[in-house]
Amino acid sequence: MNCRRLIAVLLVLSLSPVFASGAQDNVTLGVVMPFTGALGSFGSDFVRGVELAVAQMNAELEAAGSATRFVTASADTEGTPDGSARAVQTVVQTTGANVIVGPLTTSEVLGAKQYADENGVVLVAPASSGPAGGIPGDNIFRVMYPPDTFSAKAYARIAVTRGYQNVAILNLDDPYGNGLADRFQIEFAAAGGGSTTRITYTPDPPDLSGEIARLSADVASLSESGETAVLCVCFLGDAQKALQLALVDPLLGTVDWIGNEAMTAPELLEDASVSAFLQNADFVTVGAYSTETPLAARFAESFAEHFGNPPGPFTNYAFDAANIAMLSILAAGNDGAAVKSILPFISGHYIGTTVQGLLDDNGDQAIAWYSIYQINADGNDFESVGLYNGSADSLELDG
Amino acid sequence: MLQIRDLTRSFGGLRAVDGVSFDVGDGQVTGLIGPNGSGKSTLLNLIAGQLHPDTGSIHFGGQDITRSSPDAINRLGLARGYQDPALFFQMSVLDNTLLPAREQLGESPWHAPWHARWRGQEQHNAARADTLLERLQLRDLFDRRASDLSGGQMKLLDIGRSLSGEPSMLLLDEPTAGVAPKLAREIFQHIATLNREAALSFLIVEHRLDILFDFVDQVIVLHMGKVLAAGKPDDIVKDVRVREVYFGL
């Protein structure tokens, strides 16, 4: 087939849904997620969460005799800020979507922010928590998953409660990592903590040896003025690299370690020497509280039925975000400004798979519960050992 | 040794080589002369296989090589030297002479890692290269890079490189171009020695007729793609037609 004919056929194919729409009133719900890159598998699962919400909503709309149907249009952010901006633009320009579920990380959210604000497009991000994304009055709503201003407090409270005078921080050099580390330094000082040091590293580093050597030197100098711990704000893969190097460091095995949510992963403990190292370091992490509403079980069941496998971590947030977005459109019409105006109200009255979606002035999730995790007795998984209530700033540890 | 019959090759409308026939006998040194554009270079390229003729035939050592590829012709023992020396300039003089040696064990990936398997052969080849370089008076320069040699030395090395493949005949394209007269004569003396001692045949394109005529057995004169005259140097010098077109007399 020659090239021109191929293009013609592709054009016709791409137009066909327009003709097929018939009497229905189709509303496009955009989805932008990373499908490629390190977070690619997250993105694919999130889209399924959205598709499940849309399918359920369409079935209910049909049963109720409504002419409205939702269709999804997705694009790949490639996991980067630029890619995210392009993905949002692509979805908006090719389908006319006004409301988009996604993107995933805070850096992707910030990458797409300018385009969304300027073009009146509403972004409903289900898992972005970097404090840098907490901006009042913008077109970005970060539902369900609380911002790290809360988790930073949780880390500070744990550090002070455990009696650490100083903390050496190793964090990812991106809006999430820097945001969390910045907030932690503020909260730790406010809670009466001593000195902190910071080492940042580029995401996906080929090699972390320099950073770990420096971390060891920081721990050496901080330890002179009191008990010191390491706070690690890393992606799982980077954390594995860091720990592999820490294993052979003479000093890093002698202090306690605190980790972020991504490190609350049993994969981290597959390596027996890493598991032993972390147990010895009294390793503690803070993760989203695993409360479940009755909706959660139904969601998991439908998801498995639809796609043949159980939902991945956080996929329920994408499901909730899609429901909040669709309910807002149904309430106020498919218009960016109208959805922006009503979404906080709808979200505040929506109880999803985990918590009530009450939002603060920044358009961020305002109800924040965190679980505190430690390694179990077998050394092969994490178990919850306490609870932190972000709204009330109260920490309860079991036993 | 080399038989050329009715060789024709055109470029567009121009007949660069037009019905050329001649023979080079075993152990003969043949000079190929003619004014610029007479078709000498085209003829050399046809013989060496870099061009293929429209009609006619070339036989070398009894074999038809009319349409053979340059490397096949080279393997048969017909080697070619170039006007601008064709060398591996980044490599040493010794490496340049060693490269064309045939059936080297060390060039096989199965043998290369085992030094003992090819050491003997390599020493033999090196000894031969040594003799060759000695003969061409390049021995002292064996570890120099080819690009560091003088123009005349490059010409000699080009010949030496051609020789190390143990050819039976050499095609040379202006071996003395751009070389001082004294060295030019030396180059021809080397050629004469090789011809005598190794029974090598030569076909030499050359402008310096004064030197050439002292060393060749036979001269072919090309003019506008055709053989104008062929014969012993003394006869050619006397030939009226040659004097007209070539010497402008």
Place this chain on the structure above:
Amino acid sequence: MPPALLITSLVHSIQVGSLYALMALGITLTMRVIRLPNFAHAEFVTTGAFTALVVSLFLSRSPVVILGLATLSGALVALSSHLLVFRPMSRRKLSTYSMLLVSFAVGLILRYVLFVLSDYYQLFDKRIQIPLQILVRESYLVLTNITFTIVPVSIACVIALALLLGRTALGREMRALASNPELAHILGMRVERIRSLTWLLTGATAGLAGALWGLYTFVNPLLGWLAILPVFAAAILGGLSSFAGTILGAYLVAFCENTLMQALNHYTGLTFSFKAAIPFVIIILVLLLRPQGLTGFVRRSGDLER
């Protein structure tokens, strides 16, 4: 600078430098003999790393088997890329720039095939299953079995490659092909065979380097691609032609990334995020000030020099 930092960073410089040298030699070899700045080299490396990972997970934990099969896989991938893509493409007489883009494309395809496979089989960020052992512990100096694998194997491989190229008839023909391919062809060298062998060798060193790199950190589909920039910096320091220059360049880049970076961090507070910029800076400085690289400082007859 505290002695702990100095010693650790020097150990890492040597370790990473050896790996860079092994990878950069492959790039220099293809650059000179095939005349291709081969960016797909990164993915040959990654392929080796993944093979090592899969072998260590399912087949054998013997380092010899792991490294051997990784070497083989790299060689096979390189040879297939040559036979399926690079040779047909170069027969179309594409310019070096077009060939460079082709190599990008080959790398991209390989990389995403590895992405898909590792996603499907859950092989992201896994470690090659050779347990870590500390063999030397002298105050600040800590050396593991990994160090004692990476450094000697890389150096031995580099020396073997240098000997092959400098001392054997095969190496001589490779250098001849690098120097004057037309003449090599006329002289009746089996040019195609030498090209294929060059690809095999490049691929083998890349596969081995990938397995060793995987031992050093973790295996993921970006492994080779993330390392390719410092490796190109090393090759450019070697003028993309000199063997000795490339090896020196590799250790120099590793030294800048580790010890120099550590010193900059210590004395000026420059964050480690700038580490990724070091190879860029080196490439730009070399191209601006000394495009021929380190050649001229180091020159040996065995080199693939200009």
